Structure formats: structure tokens, C-alpha cells
Amino acid sequence: MRHIPGLEWLPSGQAVLSGPLLEAFRFLDVRFARWARDAGAVEYRFPLFLSASELQRLDYFRSFPHLVTFPVALDEDPESLRAFAAADEPLDGEGAVRLGKLAPAREVLTPAACYHFYVLLQGRELDAPENLTTVATCFRREAYYRPLQRQWNFTMRELVRIGTLEEVKEFLETMRARADELIAALELPVEWRVATDPFFDPTRNPKHLAQTLEPVKTEMVYDGELAIGSVNFHRNFFGETFGITRGGEPAFSGCIAFGLERWLYALLTRYGPDPRAWPAAVVEAR
């Protein structure tokens, strides 16, 4: 995939976008966001951090220690900073920073866009379903990285509903149908497949067992190998955890998520790098 106009690869396995690829990235995002707005959703823009103590309520550190990324600063004590700054070689021979003492790590780099909503709405009684959308840079450490396909940081657009079980199911069905329409218009080879979240040590995690018994995640798998999006039904897990209620009961929630860089990967491998060969659905925001 080298020498594609508008795509640069970094040694860290990340992509830089410009030109037609950046336009396609934005058109796709505008389109997904519009589906949410058509359903009455309000758009939010969140900071890149989530509080570690909020994530702890989701048992996140036990479930995904292999993925989590923390933003850490150096210990703020001036003597400590001075020692760091005075080092002859701040980096070791393999390009790693000799960190020394660190400041307390109370934040986590966003692992999934929709978590922000449950934290924001905690403690609320909803008198109507909440329709929400956001696009966020998400961070997941992986065993290896490939530009567009598997990046330590990548971009996720999410469309979310919080409400009763019926309200959430109806939303997910509507959004899945819209995704199917776009997949058909783009003639992308996509199959829907039941999946589970990528738990650490899954056989020891009761959440993994629960997801296996009652599937909650369905992925849009491109070309038999790459999930470019997913539909997730969370039951009332977030409602219970964050005290969000609907009709006096813990609220249900669900989301449809799109990995924007992976959609570009699908576009490039299906139609090639020349934008003149791309379908109208990608070069025109509708």
C-alpha cells in the first residue's frame, strides 16, 4: 500500500492523511453523523482523557490491561524535572525515554468513544431516550501496528442510544439497516459476524463467558478479516454501573461504531488509490 496519494506511513505504524483520502475520511464521518442526527442525536466533542476512577467502575483494568494507554507526565518536583532535563541521554539506545519518576496517573486515553457518554450522564433519570453521537480518537495498544488497519490511535465515530430495551433495539436495527445500505452502495464485501470484546485472559473473565452465552457484539467484517465497524448492545450494564435510569429502571444502551481509518483501508483495497475510481457515496457528502 505504499505510494498512495494522500497517505503517508509513519515508522510507528500510523497513517498521515491528506488530499482525497482526508476528504473521503470526512465525507464518511459526515454521513455517519447524519444518520445519528436523523434519529435526533446531539453531537458532543470530548477531551481525550477519561478518569481512571470512572473506568475502574467498569472493571476496565481487569478486563483490558493489555490495551489500556495512560497519559503520563513526569514527577512535577523541580529537582526531579531538573535531573531528567540534565540527563546526557534522555533516550536509551532503542529510542525509549528514560522516564524516571512519574506524576500520578489518574487519567486514561479514551479506549472507546461512547464511554464518555455514560460518565457524562451518570445519575440521570431519562424521561425520553437519549440519542447521542461523537467522533473520538481512541487508543488501544496492540501486539503490532499497520497503518489504517491497526493503529495505536485511530478514529471512531459512534452513534449511541440510551433508553429502554425496546428503544435501544429499535435504534440498533435502524442504524444497522443504514450501514447495510451504504455497504451495498459501495459494493464492499462485508459480512456481519458475532464477536466478543477482546478481553484479557478471557477464560478467567466472567464478562467474556456472559458475552459468549448471550452475544452483544456484531462486527462488520470486511473481506473476511478486518472489522470496520460494530453494533453493540450493552444490555443495562452502563445504566446499572453509572446509575442512569429510564422508567425507574437501569437504562439499556447500545451503539454502532465505525472505525474511520479502516473504512479508508476498505475503500483503497476495493477501488485502488485513484479517487476517480471511487464511488460517488465516498466523494460526496450526502
Next chain:
Amino acid sequence: MRHIPGLEWLPSGQAVLSGPLLEAFRFLDVRFARWARDAGAVEYRFPLFLSASELQRLDYFRSFPHLVTFPVALDEDPESLRAFAAADEPLDGEGAVRLGKLAPAREVLTPAACYHFYVLLQGRELDAPENLTTVATCFRREAYYRPLQRQWNFTMRELVRIGTLEEVKEFLETMRARADELIAALELPVEWRVATDPFFDPTRNPKHLAQTLEPVKTEMVYDGELAIGSVNFHRNFFGETFGITRGGEPAFSGCIAFGLERWLYALLTRYGPDPRAWPAAVVEAR
């Protein structure tokens, strides 16, 4: 500043945007980006990380150890992850994660948007000036945080030229004039003030002395206290460091940078939270 429609404050001192504030955020960014495009600039979208070894070439760790933020993951050894996941209390009593052993830290969370360009263009001989723009989430650890005013992560739009000394000076003058027009149209109380970069231990840093002797940074200071943007002339520092040449000599570079959340702060404190009172220049993208 509480109870402003479209603004939520997080305990971490960061802002969540929606509704009219999110629209104003986007309109401002679209406007700044258009100034760059009018000058022939190409827009790029970068990942959130910069390589620590590239930043080391700028002597960044010696100059700004107090600001730098690293994305760090846990040591990937399964035994180490298992120990972390098995902890009864992953967080201490003050909400800090008991990190244990960490994976090598080879990346840095973007401290300034334009650094990405010098890394990307390293080693190039330019046969015309490069006009560039990007918007990036930037990260700077501070002694305290205030939503919109001083956030650990915030959004920076930058307009950049790399070329000869004359080409860069002409670009910065043009862009400063456009900023002045907008500041006048919005009737914002802004003064331009010479500033220096926020070096650690400035009296010991020769770069700080150089900036004091020959100013390179001029800030747009809102209401006598908050820099909402800056014009920066880097001389040929980045050209020399990254081997970018123009006419056979190390290239000069400069940028104009806008802190988007701080523009919202200026808008809110100047015109109040009701969008009906906001000037057309903020509610219409032009």
C-alpha cells in the same frame, strides 16, 4: 462560567462541547483553515503521537520536561499483565493507577501541531514554499487546569509555511493581517505581545536567551491575560534540525497558531452564553 448551554465541565478541568458552542468551534476552525487554503495550503491529519527520537532532535526533553506527556502502556509480558489485572485495588486512595512495570515509552503525545510537518518533510529540498495546515489535539501538563482556558489536552489549528526567509515573513504578515481583521470584526479586546516559549529553567537554557535577544513569538492576548493564538517565526531552526532545504540552504519556517477552546472562552466572556448575541462571524462559516 457554569450553566452555559453546550458546555460541560469535567472534574479534570476539561470541557465537553455540544450544541452552539461546538458549532462555533467548528466555524472558527473552518475559517482559519480557509485562510491557509487561500494561500495554497494542503491540509493534513496526523496521528496523536510523535516519535520521542524525533523530538529529541529538537532538544525537546531538556527544554520542556515539565509539559511533556507520554502515552504509556503496561509491560506486555503476560505475567506482568496478569499481576496488574489481579490487583484487588488497581487504583490508590487518590484515584491514581498503580502502574507497575511499563512498556518502553517511545512516543510522545503531540505538544504542538506543526512539529508533525518538520518530521514528515525531513530531508527534502523544496523547490517552492510549502504551505501547510493541520488541526491537532495538543497535550501540555500544567500546574493547574481550567476548562477552555488551560486544559491538559486542547485543540490547535496551525497554518505553516516552510521556505525562504522572505517567503515565511510574507506569509506570517498576511496571516497576522487576516487574524487582525477577524479580531476587529468580533470586537475582541486583543493585544499583540512579544513572548517566549515556556522553557523549563529558562535562565539556564540558551534557546530562551536567544528568544529574548531576538523575539520569535508574538501572542494574541485576549483581555490582558489569555493568549488565544500566536505568530511564530522559527528562523531556520527546523530546517537545520530536519535537513529541509530551500535554494540549497536550511529552510526557514513560521506558523500562526489558534487555540480553539480559548477562542470559545473569548467569545463566551465577551458576548455571553446566548448564541443569539454572538456576531455573525462566529455563527456562519465564511
